[in-house]
Amino acid sequence: MINEQIRDREIRLIGADGEQLGIMSAREAMKIAQEAELDLVKIAPMAKPPVCKIIDYGKYKYEQTRKEKEARKKQKTVEIKEVRLSPNIDTNDLNTKINNARKFISKGNKVKVTLRFRGREMAHVQQSRHILDDFAETLADIAVVEKPAKMEGRAMSMVLTEKR
Numbered sequence: 001m002i003n004e005q006i007r008d009r010e011i012r013l014i015g016a017d018g019e020q021l022g023i024m025s026a027r028e029a030m031k032i033a034q035e036a037e038l039d040l041v042k043i044a045p046m047a048k049p050p051v052c053k054i055i056d057y058g059k060y061k062y063e064q065t066r067k068e069k070e071a072r073k074k075q076k077t078v079e080i081k082e083v084r085l086s087p088n089i090d091t092n093d094l095n096t097k098i099n100n101a102r103k104f105i106s107k108g109n110k111v112k113v114t115l116r117f118r119g120r121e122m123a124h125v126q127q128s129r130h131i132l133d134d135f136a137e138t139l140a141d142i143a144v145v146e147k148p149a150k151m152e153g154r155a156m157s158m159v160l161t162e163k164r
Helices: 026-035 057-074 091-106 119-138
Strands: 010-014 020-025 039-044 051-055 080-085 110-116 143-152 155-162
Touching: 010 026, 020 026, 026 039, 026 051, 039 057, 051 057, 080 091, 080 119, 091 110, 091 119, 091 155, 110 119, 110 143, 119 143, 119 155
Parallel strands: 010 051, 080 110
Antiparallel strands: 010 020, 039 051, 110 155, 143 155
């Protein structure tokens, strides 16, 4: 709340330079703020009596948005990267996929490892499960299994995340 929106009988006033001006009526505080050509802003509405401060409201609002922007910059979004495998993958190809997954995990992303089955490969789903197990075991030094291997339609997938 700012200026005329403040309807409290008594408020605790803080001056423009941060010193306590004491408890007074909202009207008196409003007069002081107008003399200083600044705004009266309610900072702590739940306090007894409510705390108001004399500040430039436009500048205050600008500072708030800048702080929020900074906080958003520091926030890290975790993406889920996918690594697709097939049941008859060769060792060198598997090592390449493992290295890619290692890069993704070291950057802080989650990795979804998907083993896709096509045609007759669906008859040998359980024999191919060891590929995912080996994949997780190889990355055990930097990653931990968040979701264990599970069939989803024609694909078996698991999710790996960075070790804490």
